[in-house]
Amino acid sequence: MWKWAGVMIMAAVGAMAVGCSQQPSGTAVMYEDKVYTVTPASVQVNAGIVTGEVTEMKVTERIEKGSDRVVAPAKLTGTLKLKNSSKDQAVRLITGKLLYIDAQGQPIKVGEGRTEPLLKLATYGAETLDPGQEATNTVDVDFPADALKAKKLKEIRLELAYIPTSYKTETINFTVAISGQ
Numbered sequence: 259m260w261k262w263a264g265v266m267i268m269a270a271v272g273a274m275a276v277g278c279s280q281q282p283s284g285t286a287v288m289y290e291d292k293v294y295t296v297t298p299a300s301v302q303v304n305a306g307i308v309t310g311e312v313t314e315m316k317v318t319e320r321i322e323k324g325s326d327r328v329v330a331p332a333k334l335t336g337t338l339k340l341k342n343s344s345k346d347q348a349v350r351l352i353t354g355k356l357l358y359i360d361a362q363g364q365p366i367k368v369g370e371g372r373t374e375p376l377l378k379l380a381t382y383g384a385e386t387l388d389p390g391q392e393a394t395n396t397v398d399v400d401f402p403a404d405a406l407k408a409k410k411l412k413e414i415r416l417e418l419a420y421i422p423t424s425y426k427t428e429t430i431n432f433t434v435a436i437s438g439q
Contacts, residue, residue, distance in 0.1 A: 289320050293318050294319075296316055299316070303340075314337050315336035317334050331403060332402070337395070338394070338395040346424070359414070368400050
């Protein structure tokens with residue numbers, strides 16, 4: 259029995275070495291990122307007491323070389339820097355939403371099965387900006403394929419939701435005495 263198992267193993271190893279080696283499965287599929295520039299790449303934003311800047315904007319989609327088939331749909335990336343410009347109010351950031359507006363002033367739908375472009379606004383673990391405080395957020399959201407067509411996209415609208423709250427600094431003095439032991 260053991261002799262028979264040894265012969266079978268040797269035959270299998272021999273067959274693999276002689277003619278059953280794995281052949282290449284053809285040419286590998288190549289992908290490339292197609293980058294669309296956004297002009298201007300940087301804009302100032304102002305929403306009441308929240309000011310800031312959107313920088314490094316670009317749209318990227320991944321396509322298959324040769325066929326130009328879209329493998330990964332377009333995404334808008336960049337950096338959103340926000341600052342509380344108030345002297346006496348703190349700001350609690352709630353949400354940010356991007357809208358893509360066409361030449362007729364109408365929103366362009368992101369597309370079926372894609373995520374609406376909501377921004378996660380985080381400021382180092384908290385969502386509150388005290389007066390003068392800044393926060394930097396990454397923009398990485400879905401972008402509508404229709405907006406890539408020439409002269410289709412007119413503007414990008416950023417809708418910020420925040421709650422301003424009173425911010426006051428007061429000084430309190432109180433008299434104390436330390437007695438000796």
